[in-house]
Amino acid sequence: MKVENLAISYNGMTVFSDLNVELEKGKIMSLVGPSGCGKTTFLRCISGLTSPTSGTIQLNGCDITKTKPEERPVVLMFQQPLLFPHMTILQNVTYGLKYGKRKLKKKEREEKGLAILEKVDLGSHGERYPHQLSGGQQQRVALARALIVNPDLLLLDEPFSSLDPSLRSSIRLWVKDFLKNEGVTALFVTHDREEAMIIGDEIAVMKDGSFQQTGAPEEVYQNPKSSTVAEMFSEGVHFEESFLPANQLTIRPVSNLKVSDTETIRAVIQYKVYKYGHSFYHLHVPSLKQNVVVSSSQLFNDGDHVDLTYLRSSVQPFHNEQSTIYFTDKARQSR
Amino acid sequence: MNENRKRVLLQGLFLLLFAIMFVIPIFFMFAKSISFGWQWPNLSPSGIDIRAWEVAFRDPRIYQSLINTVVIGGAVVIFNFLIATPAAYSLSRYEFKGKTMIESLLILPILVPVLAVAMGLHIPMIRLGLTDNLSGVILIHLLPTLPYAIRVLKAGFDRLNNDWEEQGAVLGARRATVFWTVIIPLMAPSIRSAALLVFVISLSQYVLTAIIGGGRVSTLPMIYYPFFSSADEAVIASFTVMFALLPVLFLILFETVCRSYLKILKKP
Ligand SMILES: Nc1ncnc2c1ncn2[C@@H]1O[C@H](COP(=O)(O)OP(=O)(O)OP(=O)(O)O)[C@@H](O)[C@H]1O
Numbered sequence: 001m002k003v004e005n006l007a008i009s010y011n012g013m014t015v016f017s018d019l020n021v022e023l024e025k026g027k028i029m030s031l032v033g034p035s036g037c038g039k040t041t042f043l044r045c046i047s048g049l050t051s052p053t054s055g056t057i058q059l060n061g062c063d064i065t066k067t068k069p070e071e072r073p074v075v076l077m078f079q080q081p082l083l084f085p086h087m088t089i090l091q092n093v094t095y096g097l098k099y100g101k102r103k104l105k106k107k108e109r110e111e112k113g114l115a116i117l118e119k120v121d122l123g124s125h126g127e128r129y130p131h132q133l134s135g136g137q138q139q140r141v142a143l144a145r146a147l148i149v150n151p152d153l154l155l156l157d158e159p160f161s162s163l164d165p166s167l168r169s170s171i172r173l174w175v176k177d178f179l180k181n182e183g184v185t186a187l188f189v190t191h192d193r194e195e196a197m198i199i200g201d202e203i204a205v206m207k208d209g210s211f212q213q214t215g216a217p218e219e220v221y222q223n224p225k226s227s228t229v230a231e232m233f234s235e236g237v238h239f240e241e242s243f244l245p246a247n248q249l250t251i252r253p254v255s256n257l258k259v260s261d262t263e264t265i266r267a268v269i270q271y272k273v274y275k276y277g278h279s280f281y282h283l284h285v286p287s288l289k290q291n292v293v294v295s296s297s298q299l300f301n302d303g304d305h306v307d308l309t310y311l312r313s314s315v316q317p318f319h320n321e322q323s324t325i326y327f328t329d330k331a332r333q334s335r
Numbered sequence: 336m337n338e339n340r341k342r343v344l345l346q347g348l349f350l351l352l353f354a355i356m357f358v359i360p361i362f363f364m365f366a367k368s369i370s371f372g373w374q375w376p377n378l379s380p381s382g383i384d385i386r387a388w389e390v391a392f393r394d395p396r397i398y399q400s401l402i403n404t405v406v407i408g409g410a411v412v413i414f415n416f417l418i419a420t421p422a423a424y425s426l427s428r429y430e431f432k433g434k435t436m437i438e439s440l441l442i443l444p445i446l447v448p449v450l451a452v453a454m455g456l457h458i459p460m461i462r463l464g465l466t467d468n469l470s471g472v473i474l475i476h477l478l479p480t481l482p483y484a485i486r487v488l489k490a491g492f493d494r495l496n497n498d499w500e501e502q503g504a505v506l507g508a509r510r511a512t513v514f515w516t517v518i519i520p521l522m523a524p525s526i527r528s529a530a531l532l533v534f535v536i537s538l539s540q541y542v543l544t545a546i547i548g549g550g551r552v553s554t555l556p557m558i559y560y561p562f563f564s565s566a567d568e569a570v571i572a573s574f575t576v577m578f579a580l581l582p583v584l585f586l587i588l589f590e591t592v593c594r595s596y597l598k599i600l601k602k603p
């Protein structure tokens with residue numbers, strides 16, 4: 001998939017003006033960005049439900065910018081499952097094979113439908129109706145219904161946001177494995193950084209109508225190219241022109257002691273959580289108006305004023321793609 | 336538990352209200368039509384007598400007017416759907432110039448006395464040969480029914496947002512296909528109410544039928560109303576029962592049609 005100079009505006013109000021992005025076949029890209037930045041609009045453009053003002057969309061080398069949504073080999077999965085309530089699960093799943101571009105015979109349809117229901121672990125639910133299924137099961141049926149037509153590109157618009165957290169974390173792993181096994185090319189929109197990293201081979205960060213950065217999850221996470229990306233996707237603190245990963249920060253009691261090569265910023269402990277066997281402190285840095293989470297084995301109390309110290313060399317200037325100094329021995333020893 | 340009890344209570348209340356308002360009057364009407372010498376203060380009639388029904392059915396006009404009523408009602412329902420469905424769909428889904436004007440125009444027939452409009456239309460309809468026959472009456476019945484049909488269907492389309500059409504489209508189905516396979520089944524409640532409303536409105540038209548039909552097209556109300564002056568309560572009661580039964584029969588028939596449509600959809 002390749003998108004060039006895509007632009008769209010509603011009644012003269014520009015949502016985005018010059019989007020460019022490329023996605024290789026078989027890869028999954030996670031799209032993150034603040035609310036209202038145009039993620040849904042972007043997916044709607046690609047699926048053909050909304051026409052862009054200008055720009056082109058290519059799929060497998062063909063220009064599909066002017067193709068009707070029903071003719072595009074693209075399926076969009078909405079936030080809600082939108083299962084047809086008057087049809088059984090099997091009829092829902094096989095809808096695209098009965099009324100879509102490639103119409104199959106009833107027997108063939110049902111065979112395929114049952115096979116894919118088996119794959120989403122709902123093989124015995126074919127004769128049920130949508131309202132008899134839980135939210136997670138409905139979302140899985142919607143996924144099966146989307147995949148059965150064999151789309152060249154699958155678009156997912158926050159498909160799990162209506163699910164409760166525990167269900168959500170189990171289904172996303174499952175979906176990732178499923179999409180990878182089937183070799184589906186997909187574009188996945190989410191608000192959740194963790195979800196984006198779990199599912200995406202690539203991350204695209206969108207803000208103010210343009211892609212701020214695209215790249216592998218660890219690349220974007222560790223090397224944000226701008227303060228926007230740092231704020232949205234990375235963990236740490238960011239200054240005007242540089243970024244400091246959270247793992248380079250050490251919490252110390254307030255002192256005026258100066259150690260060479262290190263810098264100090266003041267912070268306030270907000271609260272502490274235990275996770276993965278470690279304690280994590282949520283801190284607020286008043287001078288930067290930012291929050292950061294730092295792990296420490298030392299004991300501090302909520303509301304304590306502390307120092308965050310870091311090696312001057314661990315600060316990464318933005319727009320620097322070669323800064324790979326973290327996790328050097330020196331940085332580790334200094335903790 | 337508490338929720339459940341509340342619901343049962345509400346349902347009971349609703350059933351009671353329904354019984355008081357519809358079932359009991361009809362039942363008494365029916366009882367009255369087949370009873371003999373049932374006068375106040377007697378609690379039960381002194382005998383059963385089907386004289387009133389005989390009187391009603393002895394009138395040779397009744398068969399013709401029953402047929403007319405049903406044919407007109409059915410045709411009015413069909414034409415209403417043919418016109419109201421696309422109209423309501425466009426009003427609900429598309430933005431276009433003059434949309435608000437059309438919407439307010441749709442209330443006009445409810446506000447302005449239909450009689451006045453019919454008077455105005457009478458002369459042109461005579462010229463077009465649309466008086467004194469069934470087609471003219473069917474046409475004029477659209478006047479008091481279409482606004483309601485369009486409003487009911489529009490409310491139904493509004494309730495189903497555009498997501499369903501889009502979901503169908505991304506799965507590769509053409510717009511018309513999605514309309515017939517998803518939207519129409521989901522619209523069933525609205526379609527049912529619109530059909531019944533239109534049928535009942537058409538059923539109770541007297542003046543419009545009289546003016547445009549010129550007395551040549553006789554419907555049930557045309558022979559029912561004159562009976563009021565006869566003061567034969569049993570005969571009036573039998574007519575009333577017939578009147579009440581027609582919509583019920585219509586609803587049953589309509590339901591059957593709906594069911595078979597859904598069955599056909601499920602076939603390969
Ligand atoms: N039909 C429309 N008419 C006018 N403006 C619209 C329309 N749809 C979206 N917008 C505007 O486009 C912008 C982007 O909306 P979009 O739904 O794409 O955001 P999003 O990134 O998906 O947000 P969220 O994360 O909250 O879902 C918003 O500012 C919104 O107001």
Ligand SMILES: [Mg+2]
Pocket residue numbers: 039040041157
């Ligand atoms: Mg959105």
